[in-house]
Amino acid sequence: MAPRLDSSARKRAILDAALPLFARKGFAATTTREIAQAAGVSEALIFKHFPSKASLYEAIFLSCIDGDPEYERLVALPPGTGTLVQMIQGLVNYFVIELPADPNERARHRLSIISLLEDGEFMRQVFEGIRSRFLPCFAASVEAAIAGGDLVPGPVDAENGFWLAEHLCEMMATVCLSGGAIVPYPCGRPDLARQTIWFILRGLGLRDATIAAHERGGRFPFVPSQPPPESPAIGGPNNDDPTPERPE
Numbered sequence: 001m002a003p004r005l006d007s008s009a010r011k012r013a014i015l016d017a018a019l020p021l022f023a024r025k026g027f028a029a030t031t032t033r034e035i036a037q038a039a040g041v042s043e044a045l046i047f048k049h050f051p052s053k054a055s056l057y058e059a060i061f062l063s064c065i066d067g068d069p070e071y072e073r074l075v076a077l078p079p080g081t082g083t084l085v086q087m088i089q090g091l092v093n094y095f096v097i098e099l100p101a102d103p104n105e106r107a108r109h110r111l112s113i114i115s116l117l118e119d120g121e122f123m124r125q126v127f128e129g130i131r132s133r134f135l136p137c138f139a140a141s142v143e144a145a146i147a148g149g150d151l152v153p154g155p156v157d158a159e160n161g162f163w164l165a166e167h168l169c170e171m172m173a174t175v176c177l178s179g180g181a182i183v184p185y186p187c188g189r190p191d192l193a194r195q196t197i198w199f200i201l202r203g204l205g206l207r208d209a210t211i212a213a214h215e216r217g218g219r220f221p222f223v224p225s226q227p228p229p230e231s232p233a234i235g236g237p238n239n240d241d242p243t244p245e246r247p248e
Contacts, residue, residue, distance in 0.1 A: 010047045014039045019060055023107040026114045027057055027122060031076075054122060060108060061126040075133065075193050079140035081150040081206070085214045087138055088165060095169035097192040100176035109173055130166070131159075138162050142204065150210040156203070165200045173198070 017039035022028045032053055037070055050056035077083040099105040115123040133172045139158040145151035156164070156202045172192075185192050194215075201211050 007049075010041065012043070014041065014046055014049060014056070015060055018056055019104065019107055019111070022057060022060065023110040023114070027118060032056075054125070057111075057122050058125045058129065060111065062129050071133070074173045075137045077093050079135070079137065079144040081141070081145040081148055081210060082214070083137065084141035084151075084204075084206070085197075085201065085211075087134070087141065088197055088204075091165060091169055092193050092196045092200070095173040096196055099173045100189065106177055106179075106227065109170075110177060112170070113174065113177075131162075134160060135162055135216055145206065145210075150207055152205045152207065154205045157206075164203070169196070202239070 014035065014190060018030070018035045019036055030053075032043050032046055035056070036046055041048070047054065070090060074083070074087055077086065099109055112123055112126070115121075115126075135158075139162070142151065142158040142161070146153050181184060187195070198211060204210070
């Protein structure tokens with residue numbers, strides 16, 4: 001006789017069964033009866049754990065965040081430049097490195113695309129969940145980086161900076177859903193992740209010298225065989241010195 005699943009394991013089994021169904025058929029066309037059959041449980045048990053099909057749909061997205069030790073580690077860090085860099089690194093690493101390589105994560109990402117092609121209501125809920133979990137730490141870290149002189153404030157506020165970074169990384173993951181090479185990037189994915197981190201941090205206003213210092217500390221997904229040259233201190237109001245990848 002198969003061992004009886006506890007409540008947490010049963011909930012996980014329901015999510016695992018629902019993911020491929022939603023990814024293949026979309027929200028509207030997937031029934032709770034189909035999910036119950038795939039999970040080997042009753043419909044009543046599904047509604048015991050998830051009050052509605054919409055809450056189940058949302059839980060599939062947020063299950064990759066809630067309970068994740070890396071997420072818990074990041075949001076527990078004190079606000080500061082280092083925390084900001086690590087949050088962007090984590091965002092890029094997930095969408096540019098981990099998601100394209102993991103079929104389950106690609107299926108989860110397909111759900112976001114399907115939702116946006118429907119009425120978008122469920123992705124609105126997901127984005128609100130992401131906002132409530134990440135934005136307070138992100139915004140506080142931006143303010144701390146400004147106070148510490150590491151970030152030059154510009155016209156993009158912290159919340160829009162957060163979403164622009166997220167949207168960029170989501171689109172980079174979207175073009176990988178087929179499993180093939182759609183965009184002719186002139187480098188491998190690890191180096192692409194590294195350059196994406198540079199792009200986002202610069203866009204947020206972080207000084208080149210600060211970004212390079214964190215890269216030399218080995219905190220980026222890709223550490224080049226030749227470390228980037230020392231960046232000069234940037235004392236002016238603009239962050240327009242050349243990056244190590246774009247000598248002028």
